[in-house]
Amino acid sequence: MHGQRIRASYLNLTDVATTVHWHGMILPNAMDGVPYVTQAPVTKGERFLYEFAPGPPGTRWYHDHGMMLGALRGLFGMFIVDDPKEERADREFALVFHDVPDMASVRAAVKGVSTAPMTDPMGSLEMAEMRPNDRMGDEVSYLAHCINGGSYPHTQALRVAVGDRVRLRILNANLTQTRYIRLAGHRLTVTHADGNPLQKPVEVDVLRVGVAERYDAWFTVTKPGAWLLQGISSDPLVYEQAVVVRTAGMEGASPHGSAESLDGLDVLTYEKAAGGFVANAGAQPANVRKHFTLGGGEYGTSMWSIDGKQWPNTPKVEVHSGDRVVIAFTNKTDMEHPMHLHGHVFHIETINGRRLARPLAKDVALVPANGGTLSWRFDATSPPGRWLLHCHNEIHMMDGMMTEVDYAG
Numbered sequence: 008m009h010g011q012r013i014r015a016s017y018l019n020l021t022d023v024a025t026t027v028h029w030h031g032m033i034l035p036n037a038m039d040g041v042p043y044v045t046q047a048p049v050t051k052g053e054r055f056l057y058e059f060a061p062g063p064p065g066t067r068w069y070h071d072h073g074m075m076l077g078a079l080r081g082l083f084g085m086f087i088v089d090d091p092k093e094e095r096a097d098r099e100f101a102l103v104f105h106d107v108p109d110m111a112s113v114r115a116a117v118k119g120v121s122t123a124p125m126t127d128p129m130g131s132l133e134m135a136e137m138r139p140n141d142r143m144g145d146e147v148s149y150l151a152h153c154i155n156g157g158s159y160p161h162t163q164a165l166r167v168a169v170g171d172r173v174r175l176r177i178l179n180a181n182l183t184q185t186r187y188i189r190l191a192g193h194r195l196t197v198t199h200a201d202g203n204p205l206q207k208p209v210e211v212d213v214l215r216v217g218v219a220e221r222y223d224a225w226f227t228v229t230k231p232g233a234w235l236l237q238g239i240s241s242d243p244l245v246y247e248q249a250v251v252v253r254t255a256g257m258e259g260a261s262p263h264g265s266a267e268s269l270d271g272l273d274v275l276t277y278e279k280a281a282g283g284f285v286a287n288a289g290a291q292p293a294n295v296r297k298h299f300t301l302g303g304g305e306y307g308t309s310m311w312s313i314d315g316k317q318w319p320n321t322p323k324v325e326v327h328s329g330d331r332v333v334i335a336f337t338n339k340t341d342m343e344h345p346m347h348l349h350g351h352v353f354h355i356e357t358i359n360g361r362r363l364a365r366p367l368a369k370d371v372a373l374v375p376a377n378g379g380t381l382s383w384r385f386d387a388t389s390p391p392g393r394w395l396l397h398c399h400n401e402i403h404m405m406d407g408m409m410t411e412v413d414y415a416g
């Protein structure tokens with residue numbers, strides 16, 4: 008419940024030194040869980056006590072923050088900060104989409120020589136951005152595709168009743184891949200992005216959920232039936248990433264599924280979530296402006312960069328408490344990048360030079376590939392400290408696409 012404090016004692020019984028990051032939370036910097044930046048990594052047999060008042064309300068999560076090969080995310084989960092003032096659903100389900108990586112492909116991807124293919128579905132934004140000469144080398148192959156720890160048909164059915172208003176809280180905990188998620192036979196009403204309420208809910212057929220993103224989506228059960236909620240991909244294996252939504256009496260029925268393509272479907276984009284674009288009124292006021300060029304990812308290299316530099320040599324953002332900060336990204340690479348800022352909620356303002364009608368409150372945002380741009384603003388009103396800003400694609404982060412926002416004084 009929002010307003011309560013938590014105490015989480017982290018005891019590390021593995022051989023891998025790591026920390027726990029509370030993704031999407033605004034909290035004291037010392038509790039943010041970044042090794043060597045906000046705390047020493049917790050080694051085998053050691054304990055670390057995290058204590059803070061979770062917030063803001065919404066669908067947040069936690070995960071380990073290794074920043075080195077061997078400490079790939081193995082500890083994670085959804086963290087719901089319940090808002091007592093919010094409308095209640097008849098049923099609510101938390102769904103964590105995650106995938107088990109093939110570690111050999113992870114090591115190859117870090118070196119830029121992986122042979123794993125891109126798996127986005129036909130009709131997706133990523134496929135549209137592909138150029139004929141794009142050479143992969145950075146993708147990870149996955150051995151299993153899960154929701155809440157299981158693959159279909161071993162996932163637990165979501166039981167609903169006719170007339171129910173159902174709320175889904177969806178997290179993409181995949182290390183590298185965007186997920187397209189659809190509930191067969193239903194439109195979804197999206198109310199929250201990364202846990203933050205949209206100014207106006209939007210209705211779509213398919214959610215596009217980048218790495219580390221969360222969406223809250225609602226639907227109404229209007230008739231008896233059984234339908235698959237699933238990841239849509241060009242990789243047939245991803246079809247195991249599914250759960251059945253069913254009414255009583257439909258236990259034996261074979262569920263309705265979805266086709267592999269997104270053709271003709273209404274897909275959630277930032278533009279849609281924000282009510283479209285408006286005429287650009289010019290730059291909005293800000294005390295601090297920073298422009299970053301995202302680069303790297305050449306085949307056969309271990310380099311993903313910000314302004315040509317790799318962490319820890321990347322240029323930092325210096326702010327003072329109370330500053331209005333605008334950060335603009337230009338992406339020179341052929342992959343999109345889910346850029347995440349710790350300890351703040353930001354508002355996406357522009358995409359490819361066009362201004363969103365309603366700035367979109369998030370903590371991670373996909374910067375479009377091949378020269379795409381995206382900008383966000385935030386107010387430096389979080390507790391002072393060093394707040395990481397990085398690509399949430401685990402390979403890109405390990406290969407250096409990371410910087411920080413530092414509060415001066």
Ligand SMILES: [Cu+2]
Nearest residue numbers: 344398400403
């Ligand atoms: Cu990236």
